[in-house]
Amino acid sequence: MIRSVPLALAVVPGDPRSLAGQIVDSIRRKITAGELAVGEKLPSVRGLAQQLAINPNTVAKAYAELAAGGWLQPRAGLGLYVAAQRDLLSAAERDRRLGAAVDRFVNEVVAIRCSPDEATERVSQALGGLSLRQSA
Amino acid sequence: MIRSVPLALAVVPGDPRSLAGQIVDSIRRKITAGELAVGEKLPSVRGLAQQLAINPNTVAKAYAELAAGGWLQPRAGLGLYVAAQRDLLSAAERDRRLGAAVDRFVNEVVAIRCSPDEATERVSQALGGLSLRQSA
DNA sequence: CCTACTGTTCTATGTGAGATAGAACAGTAA
């Protein structure tokens, strides 16, 4: 029996994202950053729900989405484990989604009225830090 | 009486953004791109609503948000006109919002599992094209 | 003055996503 890490994680009601969305984003970034190693066991649905003081169904939905995206591997009756990185999306689909994400970001930059150069710089910094953690 | 341009604009029900949100984004980008010149009159609330086959209240909400953001200048009884560019946000507030937008974008890049370099490149391209239009 | 336009404001209604609550099911290990 592998002990599951307490999983430092927080959800806030003020966030525009749904509770399940916050959990999904946090775990995806922790896996990408290497804070959650491949094969590691995640807290149980009910355990994490109690820890976050939210409904178990909300955690279950987040876990289901992560499993569907290939981030977590379910073992029947045992729990969910961090899966090895693999691509479920085709190159075309990934390109399409990236384009949509870029478009959304540009809309926000326009709305803020900030310099395109500053926005590019900030994105470069944030994504650069991401790749460093990925190689770790 | 200044004739208002037909304003090539489209809203789609499938878009995750609300109808008002789509209108707001489109008009902000048209103003930024110079497709809508400063001082130009916008279509009336009821006119644009009829053109888009949506409720006038939805258009009114979009216009109100644009006016609140300083993008449009209301003239009582006349209509809304493209305002001269000015900053209503403090540097600190703009920086805070940019950080939030970057964080959202990074979350999407992580979710897509695409290369950070590719994402940076795409953003740089998109924002570069934006600054070109701004100078026009 | 009167009419026709402009944006604004208000209440009411219907729809859908998100979160909650509670129950039940199947698989696994001690």
Add this chain to the structure above:
DNA sequence: TTACTGTTCTATCTCACATAGAACAGTAGG
């Protein structure tokens, strides 16, 4: 058998969004 695991289902509540209809104040032109 017991206690855990994730999964699935129905039901309810809330809130944002879009719609619908009405009313108001300001402006221009006949």
